[in-house]
Amino acid sequence: MTNFVLDLYTIIAEFYLISSVCVLLVFGVLLSTSKELGYPLVGFTTSLLCTQILFFTFNLVFFSFYLNNTPWNYILIQDYFSLNIKILTLIFSICWLFLVSTYTQTEKINAFEFWILILLAIIAFLFILQSYDTLSLYLSVEFQSLIFYILASFKRTSEFSTEAGLKYFILGAFSSALLLFGLSILYILTGITNFGDFSKFFTGILTDDQFFYTGILIGLIFIGTAFLFKLSAAPFHMWSPDVYEGSPTAITFFFSVFPKLVIFVVMVRVFMVSFYDFFFIWKNLFIFASISSIFVGSFGALAQNKWKRFLAYSSISHVGFMLISVLNGEMIGIVGLLTYLIIYIITTFATFSILMSFRILVYPDHYQTRYLVDLESLSKLNPSLSLALTLVLFSMAGIPPLSGFFAKVLVILPTLQNNFYIVAIFSVIMSCxxxxxxxxxxxxxxxxxxxxxLITFSIEKSMALTISFCTSFILFLFLDLEIVSIFSFCTSFSFLH
Structure with missing residues (x-):
């Protein structure tokens, strides 16, 4: 009984979220049938309730008593690394809800199911971050993917959204099959599913069995390929521009931030701990993916004339830089990865806050801007907004002395120290x-x-606050970078120890 209570305590936040989703589902179904209290009022009310639920979930995680253990028969793990990333995920989730709630009203996304799907996706994120077994990892990743397929095609009246959901579903099913096949190969060869057991089994292993090594190599390639697809890294990026463009802007915003944070953390746990002794094998896959992502992202964005496709290729380039940090195989690489992730996420928040503020007015209608040329003469219409966007773009380009420059420095310098000269020089050239x-x-x-x-600006208080905070973070880099680096170092140190 004591073990069950301790196991339940480690997932109390997830249990609260699941219970809240069930209550919200009943609440939405009952009120949506009422003409006075239902649609569209129930949609906005559900968004406020979701924000409240996430705030309480954050309190449950942040103020919980720390237990360093592996509950539920070693299927999950609770350590400082997963705890800190869970806190970070919940903070960004609350900020995303705070920013998007009013925007969804403007875009007429009033269905209460939208917010329930978001909560279910956050539950999947939290379980992925705690996964310590191949079974829990696969189920959590698939749970997340199924929700993403629905969210991508949520705008049922738009053929672009339906196309995006269909493409995402077909290619996502293919990547899921690769992940399952890779995990199955590892289980067949070792009879192990636990990540900790993998680390112990392969530590200092010496064998002349070529069949065994070849099987492990194939399994790791399949697993790495599936993760790279989830990250939209080249050459597995073909779904990203179409899905980003076809999905509603709020969902594109969601796809740009959270999957990258979660999947990178899982990749670090799987490859840097469980299969670190095969570093000489999987590093070649990440070298190829990082170089391809930076190349495709840099040149692909040059040919784009639409906002979402431009941001998709830009994110592919940033994923390439993040993959470089994994090549180091050391704690300094994890510090650089987490620092780059945090700076990238905050920059993405600023970018989408500004993008969602643009609306084209053709009397009497107005609609969301889609093309890059809609920025013409923005400095004359709104100088402060154009200055904020300039700082964000310079930071994304890596121009000193903004925070994006130092994020790339923290990734490239350790790469030089580990003698990956070609990768470092290539990344610098592509950055230029x-x-x-x-x-x-x-x-x-x-x-x-x-x-x-006429370009109009529907800048809500939430968007204005987000833009101000993000641009301040990008500009005042010395204090911000110090805080982010200390957090990344402490998290990485707890992960390796």
Whole structure:
């Protein structure tokens, strides 16, 4: 009985979230049938309730008594690493809900099921972060993927959204099959499913069995390929631009932030701990993926004229830089990865806050901007917003002395120390090339003239607050970078110990 209570205590936040989802589902179904209290009022009310639920969940995680153990028969793990990343995920989730709740009203996304799916996705994130077994990992990743397929096609009246959901589903099913096949190969060869047992089994292993080594190699390639697909890393990125463009902007925002944070943490736990003795095998896969992602992201963004496709290729390039940090195989690489992730997420928050503020007014209708040329003469219409976007773009390009520059430095310098000279030089050259498409947007804002239509700005208080905070973070880099680096170091240290 004591063990069951301790096991239940370690997932008390997830248990609270699941219970809240059940209550919200009943609440939404009952009120949506009422003409006075139902649609669309129930949608906005559900968003407020979701924010409250996530706030209580954050309190449950943040103020919980720390237990360093592996509950539920070693299927899950609770350590400082997973605890800190869970806190970070919940903070960003609350910020995302705070930012998107009013925007969904403008875009007429009033279904209460939207917010329930978001909560279910966050539950999947929390379980993925605690996974310590191949079974729990696969089930949690598939749970997340199924929710993403629905969210991508949530705008049922849009053929672009339906197409995005269908493409995501077909290619996602293929990547899930690769993940399951890779995990199955490892189980067949070792009879092990626990990550801790994998680490103990392979530590200092010496054998002349080529069949065994070949099988492990194939299994790791399949698992790494599935993870790279989830991250939209090249050459497994083909779904990303189409899904980003077809999905509602709020969902594109969601896809840009949370899957990358969660999957990178899982990759670090799987490859840096369980299969660290096969570093000489899986590092080649990540070298190829990092170089391909930076190349495809840098040159692919040059040819784009739509916002979402541009941001998709930009994220592919950033994923390439994050993959470089995994090549180090040391704690300094994990510190660089977490620092880059936090800075990238905050920059993405600023970018989408500004993007969701743009609306094209063609009287009497208004609609969300889609093209990059809609930035023309933004500096004359709203100088403060154009200045904020300029800082964000410069940070994404890695121009000093903004925080994005130091994020890339923390990734590239350890790569040089570990003698990956070609990767480091290539990433620097590609970073210089990527400056062109960021500077092109700044040219549109300051040196171009608008068309006949009028750009309006529906900047809510939440968006204005987010833009102010993110640009301040990007600009005042010395204090911010110190805080982020200390957090990343402490989290990484607890992970390796």
């Amino acid at each position: 090339i990527s400056c062109f498409y960021y500077i092109r947007l700044i040219k549109l804002m300051y040196f171009s003239y608008p068309e006949l239509y």
